[in-house]
Amino acid sequence: MANDTAGLDRDQLIAGYRTMRTIREFEERVHEEFAGGGIPGAVHLYAGQEAVAAGVCAALADNDYIASTHRGHGHGIAKGCDLAGMMREIYGKAGGLCGGKGGSMHIADFDRGMLGANGVAAGGVPLACGAALSAKLRGTGQVAVAFVGDGGANQGAFAESLTLAAVWRLPVVFVVEDNGFAQSTGTRFHLGGRQVAPRAEAVGISSAVVDGYDFVAVHDATAEAVHRARTGGGPTLVECVAHRFFGHMEGWDRQGYRSPGEVDRLRAEHDCLVLLAKQLTADGSVSTSDLAEIDLAVRARVDEAVADARAAAEPDLDELLTDVYVSY
Amino acid sequence: MANDTAGLDRDQLIAGYRTMRTIREFEERVHEEFAGGGIPGAVHLYAGQEAVAAGVCAALADNDYIASTHRGHGHGIAKGCDLAGMMREIYGKAGGLCGGKGGSMHIADFDRGMLGANGVAAGGVPLACGAALSAKLRGTGQVAVAFVGDGGANQGAFAESLTLAAVWRLPVVFVVEDNGFAQSTGTRFHLGGRQVAPRAEAVGISSAVVDGYDFVAVHDATAEAVHRARTGGGPTLVECVAHRFFGHMEGWDRQGYRSPGEVDRLRAEHDCLVLLAKQLTADGSVSTSDLAEIDLAVRARVDEAVADARAAAEPDLDELLTDVYVSY
Amino acid sequence: MTRILSYLEAVGEALAQELRRDPSVVVFGEDNIGGTGCDGTLGHAWGPTKGLHEEFPDRIFDTPITEAAFVGAAVGAAATGLRPVADLLFVDFAGVCFDQILNQAAKLRYMVGGKARVPLVLRAMWGSGMRRGAQHSQALYPIFAHIPGLKVVVPSTPADAKGLMTTAIRDDDPVIFFEHKMLYFSRGDVPPEPYEIPFGQARIARAGDDCTIVAIGRMVHEALSAADQLAADGVRCEVIDPRTVSPLDTDTIYASVRRTGHLVVVDEANPRCGVAGDIASSVASEAFDALRGPVRMVTSPHAPAPFNPTLEDAYPPSAADIVAAVRATRRRSVHPTMPEQERVS
Amino acid sequence: MTRILSYLEAVGEALAQELRRDPSVVVFGEDNIGGTGCDGTLGHAWGPTKGLHEEFPDRIFDTPITEAAFVGAAVGAAATGLRPVADLLFVDFAGVCFDQILNQAAKLRYMVGGKARVPLVLRAMWGSGMRRGAQHSQALYPIFAHIPGLKVVVPSTPADAKGLMTTAIRDDDPVIFFEHKMLYFSRGDVPPEPYEIPFGQARIARAGDDCTIVAIGRMVHEALSAADQLAADGVRCEVIDPRTVSPLDTDTIYASVRRTGHLVVVDEANPRCGVAGDIASSVASEAFDALRGPVRMVTSPHAPAPFNPTLEDAYPPSAADIVAAVRATRRRSVHPTMPEQERVS
Numbered sequence A, B: 001m002a003n004d005t006a007g008l009d010r011d012q013l014i015a016g017y018r019t020m021r022t023i024r025e026f027e028e029r030v031h032e033e034f035a036g037g038g039i040p041g042a043v044h045l046y047a048g049q050e051a052v053a054a055g056v057c058a059a060l061a062d063n064d065y066i067a068s069t070h071r072g073h074g075h076g077i078a079k080g081c082d083l084a085g086m087m088r089e090i091y092g093k094a095g096g097l098c099g100g101k102g103g104s105m106h107i108a109d110f111d112r113g114m115l116g117a118n119g120v121a122a123g124g125v126p127l128a129c130g131a132a133l134s135a136k137l138r139g140t141g142q143v144a145v146a147f148v149g150d151g152g153a154n155q156g157a158f159a160e161s162l163t164l165a166a167v168w169r170l171p172v173v174f175v176v177e178d179n180g181f182a183q184s185t186g187t188r189f190h191l192g193g194r195q196v197a198p199r200a201e202a203v204g205i206s207s208a209v210v211d212g213y214d215f216v217a218v219h220d221a222t223a224e225a226v227h228r229a230r231t232g233g234g235p236t237l238v239e240c241v242a243h244r245f246f247g248h249m250e251g252w253d254r255q256g257y258r259s260p261g262e263v264d265r266l267r268a269e270h271d272c273l274v275l276l277a278k279q280l281t282a283d284g285s286v287s288t289s290d291l292a293e294i295d296l297a298v299r300a301r302v303d304e305a306v307a308d309a310r311a312a313a314e315p316d317l318d319e320l321l322t323d324v325y326v327s328y
Numbered sequence C, D: 001m002t003r004i005l006s007y008l009e010a011v012g013e014a015l016a017q018e019l020r021r022d023p024s025v026v027v028f029g030e031d032n033i034g035g036t037g038c039d040g041t042l043g044h045a046w047g048p049t050k051g052l053h054e055e056f057p058d059r060i061f062d063t064p065i066t067e068a069a070f071v072g073a074a075v076g077a078a079a080t081g082l083r084p085v086a087d088l089l090f091v092d093f094a095g096v097c098f099d100q101i102l103n104q105a106a107k108l109r110y111m112v113g114g115k116a117r118v119p120l121v122l123r124a125m126w127g128s129g130m131r132r133g134a135q136h137s138q139a140l141y142p143i144f145a146h147i148p149g150l151k152v153v154v155p156s157t158p159a160d161a162k163g164l165m166t167t168a169i170r171d172d173d174p175v176i177f178f179e180h181k182m183l184y185f186s187r188g189d190v191p192p193e194p195y196e197i198p199f200g201q202a203r204i205a206r207a208g209d210d211c212t213i214v215a216i217g218r219m220v221h222e223a224l225s226a227a228d229q230l231a232a233d234g235v236r237c238e239v240i241d242p243r244t245v246s247p248l249d250t251d252t253i254y255a256s257v258r259r260t261g262h263l264v265v266v267d268e269a270n271p272r273c274g275v276a277g278d279i280a281s282s283v284a285s286e287a288f289d290a291l292r293g294p295v296r297m298v299t300s301p302h303a304p305a306p307f308n309p310t311l312e313d314a315y316p317p318s319a320a321d322i323v324a325a326v327r328a329t330r331r332r333s334v335h336p337t338m339p340e341q342e343r344v345s
């Protein structure tokens, strides 16, 4: 890693921990709420992959852009979307980030540079290229990140976006999240067990493959990519490997496609929060009780968000026909 | 090259020369006829790239499949489509290979395994994967070839086809024809000056890059790929570099995007027919007069095809509404 | 002898029976067998293809998320001897492979002057109601019905779903098969043996002489409950389910309107350039003289589908909307019946 | 002061004037500047973008053949401060980027509850007549008109082409701009200064009281020559050019039909779920009482476009077809005019 990009200080590491814990708490809680019947629709949980969203967004400025996927809660939280606004949206309530009209698969917050989750695999990747083009032409120095899954990386729109970004030398970072599966189809099948990174190299885009459980590794790789983008060096692909804790979609699969005990091992041996906590407390600069305090504070915020979302009103029926056009 | 695939004998080389000469004569003649106003529509000439179509198809069996592009005359001739039927189709006449309903951009002859030219860049590539799937499941040992241009190789459908062919281990050969341009946009821009082959390698497909002016080189690389496909080894990508002699499309461009004298140099220094003639006559086994005889015979056949096409009738007006469905 | 099956089971039974009957039938799509390539066992096949892998291990398989490639592969395979049944999952994903449907599958036969056949079936889940949001709730069949070369099938019952799927697989043209996600667990009598239901033959779901209601897919059930309510007021509606929107059985529709003098078309798709307007305009052109009131079209609004359940429930046509439309057109019965010779024959 | 310009020049002038006026306007597509990256000079820009590169070297550029990526990039750029004008070349190529149009551009604003705007223009060449075959001759605007969230513009004259393009670029919603390839070299008066033509306002191309003819794009000219022929027999047709099919100016159409009592819609698109049926069904619903004869729809057939010139010339509607349709609907004037209070208000 280039020196000018590495070296997160203590506060940044703590902030990363807080972000990751917030995502974990949020997702574990959404899992329960969904099981309890409070949440409608299609919900794809990010738990297990927190270090990717947190590490990537820790390397971004507030006004940088991200285009997310159907599994977008972690991206939104890491980019600074309001927790209550997100939870309300997931519940489909008034005051949700999209007024309840988008739901989990379409959470967006343009004021935070979050261009939206997306219901179409790789559907948001070209949008990130467009945001990068906009930043480049407007000369703002902003960078755009396109998140895509291992399965979405097989979409033509992703391949075309790599080419377009290379040819136009766009300030964009492609973040591939290899979580082992596309729905219930494993990467061993749909990627032939391969990495996605060589597809970027093939069109002249430099790439890095990092441990997606390691916040620092993800941050450093992204920071280098962001530095390249900001300084006119064009696109980069960062591939992060981190498996999900839950099934593909809430209420949909019983994860029969996973080997027995796989998820337990995952939680026991590859918990990004445990890893970061170790790193933080190693030199004694942070105590476990400091982290416990953070955990409590985070839980309180998530409790609040859930209580708020449950209590929130339904959108007004007129909303059905608004926002189709600016004018028509 | 694997020995069991190389080593074309004298007759095969002569056959290759005849095929290439036929394509050249055909295209030079279509160029004149189009200028003369006899031919309607969009015509993309193959002259200059003959060694690719001829070399590839020389490595195929009669019942193998090819899916072609908008620049498909050479592919059709090399796969054995009837010359008169092709010329009639280009003129849009009754008795054309598609009854005059397809034209140059849709010439097809399913009896010869020619699945069709295609008006959409890379549009035919997935079709070739389907023919390969069909051959594999029917257990016929047939192989399918997908032709695609340097520009079409940037299409999502091409990238997805590479992935699908790799995952399904299909008996398909992707033949990329890098002729330097996509319309008037150069590969220096749209491929960043790179080759397409690494995109195949990135998904686990082995590849070869060959001199597209060299019939023998193209044949040998294709033969190895076909051998791999027939023996269950899955897909291969063969990239052939050979620039076109004419503009992108008849009557459309004045090739202002080419450097002065570029085409003259091309014809003078990179004529695949001159190269093959040299190879044939080198050891004296074939005389220049033998080749001159072939040239005369070929010219006669093309003259006939043109005369036949000019004289051919217009399709019956009822044809407008036939062939939309098998039954409706 | 018939059994009660779900719509989903009925589609699955048609797939299984045709796989048994014809070795050229193959089935593929994302997760169609569920998790190929994972360690250990297969994971999570679901929907109509569930269980097929066990009986046909070599003829049903998973795909990577490559719709353009595998739908195009279905076209190429169909043109070279197979009868593929490809699964789009949600019809909304037709967006990522639309060229292969619009420009390849639909046009290949015509472009080559009839020298090719493209016997493929593209399965697609459609419709609102599942709280999936705007990108997973569309109807879109009007877009496919617009395209010459395609056949478009929209079954409303388990029995129709099985018979129409059987016909679709045996048909020699490309068929887009629309499965309404909210009908998957609806149940009904389904004959156990294989049977075909011909394309282009509407089903009269309910007979009546006062108003013709043509309804598509899930809307057939809304129309039937509307007809029940109207019957209470002595208004006897005829409910027609076209079953296939391309080809479309206009004869049955015209004949009904000539008896009833009134037409209401109920279409869950968006209103502009939809099937509702398509049918209503055909009637206003070919059975105009029989109309004794304005045609009425009841559709979803010109808006994407919302996520919020309350909003989404207000999105598609309801029985109440249909009742109101029937009342409105009958209230405005202003034309004298035409003398016999004026009738369009 | 106006000058005679071609339709193609008129579109180009609108692009140039808006590029001058608004720094957020950018233009891109394949060969839009012609051969970027080749040795030596640029090669072969053509069409409306020809010459723009010289004046705006940094705001118009070429793309690789990556429609899904660059149309999606137009959406992302539009949502983040630019006003992109992306070039599809032939509208038929919408097939390879349809998801970005259907599921991203059209729905983004709605899905995010109005927090985004997508001010983009997608230019698309359409129509038959150029001997390009089935994959390069489609109309397809009914497919886009079906999709909520899109605006669909189909200019028929150079003056409209310029004014509607100006409006399209300044509009805050995604606009699909249809340029008929056979009108590119048609010429007409075009004001030199920038001007907008509002969307959803039809143009009465010719006034008349005997029959309303609504015609789209190139068909406006066929309708006008049909009207000339009919005028010779004393039949005065009103020819309405909607200019935009989404939004659609139904008021002007209804008002005209209420005067004429007859409607013929001429639409070069295929017949099923097209604009012809869309307009005809709306009239049969909202202006039914005014109809004194059946609505008539004149369209291309339910078939792909053939390559052969003789066949292709028989493919789209002709003036003769329109004359026959007008005669047919007037011959069957069977309804008494309604008393005033029965009129739809």
Ligand SMILES: Cc1ncc(C[n+]2csc(CCOP(=O)(O)OP(=O)(O)O)c2C)c(N)n1
Pocket (backbone or CB within 6 Å): A044, A070, A071, A119, A120, A121, A148, A149, A150, A151, A152, A153, A179, A181, A182, A183, A248, C030, C065, C067, C089, C093, C096
């Ligand atoms: C174009 C398209 N095809 C299919 C789907 C259905 N689908 C939703 S999520 C998913 C799996 C995506 O896998 P991946 O990209 O690895 O993301 P993950 O779910 O693992 O986070 C699929 C196939 C879709 N949303 N879009």
Ligand SMILES: Cc1ncc(C[n+]2csc(CCOP(=O)(O)OP(=O)(O)O)c2C)c(N)n1
Pocket (backbone or CB within 6 Å): B044, B070, B071, B119, B120, B121, B148, B149, B150, B151, B152, B153, B179, B181, B182, B183, B248, D030, D065, D067, D089, D093, D096
């Ligand atoms: C999807 C799509 N986009 C654009 C076009 C317009 N077009 C026709 S040929 C062509 C260039 C193709 O370049 P290449 O693939 O290198 O083939 P070549 O013409 O050089 O043989 C383009 C852009 C098309 N036919 N299809």
Ligand SMILES: [Mg+2]
Pocket (backbone or CB within 6 Å): A149, A150, A151, A177, A178, A179, A180, A181, A182, A183
């Ligand atoms: Mg995944």
Ligand SMILES: [Mg+2]
Pocket (backbone or CB within 6 Å): B149, B150, B151, B177, B178, B179, B180, B181, B182, B183
């Ligand atoms: Mg090329």
